[in-house]
Amino acid sequence: MAERTDQLTEARSADHELDLEEPPSRTGRVRKRAGTLFSPKRFLFALALIVAGTLVGGVVPVAGGIIGAFVGAFLVGVASRHRPMIETGVAGAAVVGLSTAFDYLPWLVGGNGRTIAALGLAVGFVVCTLGAYFGADLRDGLTREI
Numbered sequence: 001m002a003e004r005t006d007q008l009t010e011a012r013s014a015d016h017e018l019d020l021e022e023p024p025s026r027t028g029r030v031r032k033r034a035g036t037l038f039s040p041k042r043f044l045f046a047l048a049l050i051v052a053g054t055l056v057g058g059v060v061p062v063a064g065g066i067i068g069a070f071v072g073a074f075l076v077g078v079a080s081r082h083r084p085m086i087e088t089g090v091a092g093a094a095v096v097g098l099s100t101a102f103d104y105l106p107w108l109v110g111g112n113g114r115t116i117a118a119l120g121l122a123v124g125f126v127v128c129t130l131g132a133y134f135g136a137d138l139r140d141g142l143t144r145e146i
Helices: 002-020 026-037 040-057 064-079 085-103 105-110 114-143
Strands: none
Touching: 040 064, 040 085, 040 114, 064 085, 064 114, 085 105, 085 114, 105 114
């Protein structure tokens, strides 16, 4: 028991020593925040799961690809300790946007498909961000102590 008390005392004194250091500069805080805002590893993980979900969901007619992208993003949210909203949204926009562009390739070549491609990007971003949010929310609810 005394060891645990010593550990807590050491932890508190270490926290106090950290507070005595000079505050980081403004650019240092921005770099630190940007480093935690977007993670390339989480992005690649989200991209892989969303591509897999879109391919599997493509078997279902009409909205299968979007449903598959949602499920892939949901799994990213469940599997990740951090909330990977931005990474998953960007990956979803890329995957669903490219999928939409390939579906409407003749229209894009003809110059009339830009609106549809932009809509695919927007829908992909929103659907995958929501999927990651709901997945992270489920994970948080399952792991939180009662």
